Amino acid sequence: MSAVVTLAVDAMGGDHGLPVTVPAVARILARHPDLHVIMVGEPSALAAALKKEKLDDHPRLALTPASEVVAMDDPVAVALRQKKDSSMRVAINQVKEGRALAAVSAGNTGALMAVSRFVLKTLPGVDRPAICTAIPTAKGHCHMLDLGANVDSEPKHLLQFALMGQAVVRAVDGLSAPRVALLNIGEEDIKGNEQIKEAATLMQQAADLNYAGFVEGNGIFVGDVDVVVCDGFVGNVSLKTMEGAASMIGGMIREEAGRSLLRKLSGLFALPLLRGLKHRLDPERYNGASLVGLNGIVVKSHGGTGVEGFVSALEVAVLEAERNVPALIRDALAPAETS
Amino acid sequence: MSAVVTLAVDAMGGDHGLPVTVPAVARILARHPDLHVIMVGEPSALAAALKKEKLDDHPRLALTPASEVVAMDDPVAVALRQKKDSSMRVAINQVKEGRALAAVSAGNTGALMAVSRFVLKTLPGVDRPAICTAIPTAKGHCHMLDLGANVDSEPKHLLQFALMGQAVVRAVDGLSAPRVALLNIGEEDIKGNEQIKEAATLMQQAADLNYAGFVEGNGIFVGDVDVVVCDGFVGNVSLKTMEGAASMIGGMIREEAGRSLLRKLSGLFALPLLRGLKHRLDPERYNGASLVGLNGIVVKSHGGTGVEGFVSALEVAVLEAERNVPALIRDALAPAETS
Incomplete structure (x- = not known):
């Protein structure tokens, strides 16, 4: 009944990175038989982690390389201007370029909001994402x-x-x-x-x-x-x-x-x-906060969460993608634009 | 060791009024053998409540009449300009006139702050009480x-x-x-x-x-x-x-x-x-919030508290009076006045 959804996952973000994101992705793929996932991260570390989890030849999982990681304490300016090949940014690019319907990251909130806003832009009628x-x-x-x-x-x-x-x-x-x-x-x-x-x-x-x-x-x-x-x-x-x-x-x-x-x-x-x-x-x-008002879905996971928490954040992204939340927000906000 | 302290108590304030304030005063008088209390309220109702609690001839308890009560939903303007003989205001007047070191009320916060500020004024160096x-x-x-x-x-x-x-x-x-x-x-x-x-x-x-x-x-x-x-x-x-x-x-x-x-x-x-x-x-x-920055001590009790809670608020007032908190705040803030 639900459309085919692809998520882009920042595999490196958060306090733990791969040891949390990879098992969580394994679990979400098992739960949703139509779901596709693009994992974004440092290729060799990511490949090794996927192999360990026996995900290295999963038919619904793709790997997209990114050479940098936004640290939890990186200032917004660093994430935005210096780390243009970060796993966070490349994951958001997947949404921008139509390869994924939603991006999920446990990276730092300020950077995630700034990069998401820069890459995806706000919807018409939205002055500030929330x-x-x-x-x-x-x-x-x-x-x-x-x-x-x-x-x-x-x-x-x-x-x-x-x-x-x-x-x-x-x-x-x-x-x-x-x-x-x-x-x-x-x-x-x-x-x-x-x-x-x-x-x-x-x-x-x-x-x-x-x-x-x-x-x-x-x-x-x-x-x-x-x-x-x-x-x-x-x-x-x-x-x-x-x-x-x-x-x-x-x-x-x-x-x-x-x-x-x-x-x-x-x-x-x-x-x-x-x-x-x-x-x-x-x-x-209750993990998984949405960055709403953007031209695309971005879900922020707590930086310190475990596998179960990251799965919850992935579920939020799946649900919002299935229901196409950005289109609903666009419809709700469009009249405000003319006022 | 502690100085003689007199509290002025708004006997009518809060959701319950006399059934809470009178038993609480009985308890605080028993706990502090040097404490004096002035209860402020509608004279006949107050006298009856004191009699019921066998406080009608307590040597350290005085009664001061007030003909009005500030309701929990009274706007600030009503408390301030129309009810000049409220139990709340008369209790605060006791502090202003030096008959009590502290006033305690379970009446509405906005009114209590406005009346306290109007009657007692702020200390030098304090722009806004808190x-x-x-x-x-x-x-x-x-x-x-x-x-x-x-x-x-x-x-x-x-x-x-x-x-x-x-x-x-x-x-x-x-x-x-x-x-x-x-x-x-x-x-x-x-x-x-x-x-x-x-x-x-x-x-x-x-x-x-x-x-x-x-x-x-x-x-x-x-x-x-x-x-x-x-x-x-x-x-x-x-x-x-x-x-x-x-x-x-x-x-x-x-x-x-x-x-x-x-x-x-x-x-x-x-x-x-x-x-x-x-x-x-x-x-x-934890009941009993202080209105700090005033030229006198005013303690606000939760409106809905029971006897034990009101006793806690009275204890806050006793302690602040014994330690003379307004004088300490004056000393701390005075240098700021010259800047």
Whole structure:
């Protein structure tokens, strides 16, 4: 039923590179019988890793060479101007040149956004691409954007993020009228909120947007909205705050479990419960953020993720490619272009 | 050893009012044998509540009448201009007039900040007061500010928050050189970060500030810094994000525990562990945010807190009064006035 999809994978990116990307690609190819993958990287290292994984003569896997790697701490300028033959850039080139429908990389976010934007360009009506990801909620998940591509977003940018988020959720979650909320703080009369209020007005006036009003930071997790829109500075702090809080709570559970014999026993008995919890909050399960608003699909994996997490990011790319998210975003944003 | 402290308590504020404030005051008076309290509220209701709690002839408790109450949804303008005889305002007047060293209210934050600022005025060198509270970390706690009093903070405001936060932590935690960090996002080269970079430069140059560099949202909880400085919009979203994430995780633990017999048993056995966890993260234990930068101490309690939470807020006020935090902030900020 689904179209034939080809993914371009930056085989070298992230903290781990080949030991993560190659087994993940093996798994995604096994899961999707029609999927094709182009792995991009340093040819001899890549060939050796593929051989080790018995992927060296896989009929749906191609290898494209790239002589450089963008390091996790490379400044954007280096990735953009000096490493023109990086595995990241060559993977994105595959999308630009129509050989792949989506690129996936665990390389550094700033570089990935800059190179993607430079190579693919933004869609008509999109001033600024954004980073969008699924966040677990009490009732399932929501999508949140922008998570750090932009700071000092203006009201019109927030409206664009709203329309892009809506298009993503329609495509990947199959909701026809996702509830779209704007992240705000409780106090109404504080100076400087004008920007948020103006964005709210724009969203209320937008013809094809199911605007659900404001949510505060705690409202992200309630599950009553499907898209949470915010500036990238705020979104990035919020995303990392939730990661930090969850990680601290996990650490405290482990500490408490080790504290006394009674608690050790209690920790042991608590294992099925904690496993259920871990499954619902697993960062690897939620790995894979989309760079939305570009003329092509680019998915960013966490740099430090393991094989399972990288598979999740590949799944996001497959789904967005099957549903052709960029075309949906183009349709949603095109009217805005004329205003 | 500690000076005689008198607190002024807004007896009517918050979601619950007297049923929370009166038992909390009974408890704090029992804990601190030198403490005096002025309870401010509607005289007959207050007298009845005190009688019920057998506080009606307590030697260290006085009653001051106020005919109005600021509602949780009252706009700032109403609290400020129309309800001049509110329990909130009269409690703050006690500080202004030297009858109390600190005021505590569970009333609405926007109104409390506006009325406090109007009545008490800011300290020399302070352009904008801020909201500061303790946040649990893996190693104990840190203090974070601003949590929503200001949006669009300029670099010089962030520096003032840093100096105020340092003074608070020196006073209440007894640390001589608290490590002060600036909340930022990972990407270095993003446009608009100039403001944060400029604030970082100001903090590096500040003579008496142990500036520890940037932290990201997840860094708040690591426990390697004592003060986290941010703009109020960002800080409020971050604070509410952590509350929301913790609350979702708590809900999931309860759900998982009820899911099957095995997990029900596992949930039962996990109780001591979860109790330990709850103690470390208990929002009631961390209740009580300080409005810093004013010519007097004002502590804001969560509107929905119970007795134990209100007691925590009263404890914050007692400690800040004993250590004379406003004088320490004045000393820390005074040099900035001349620049």
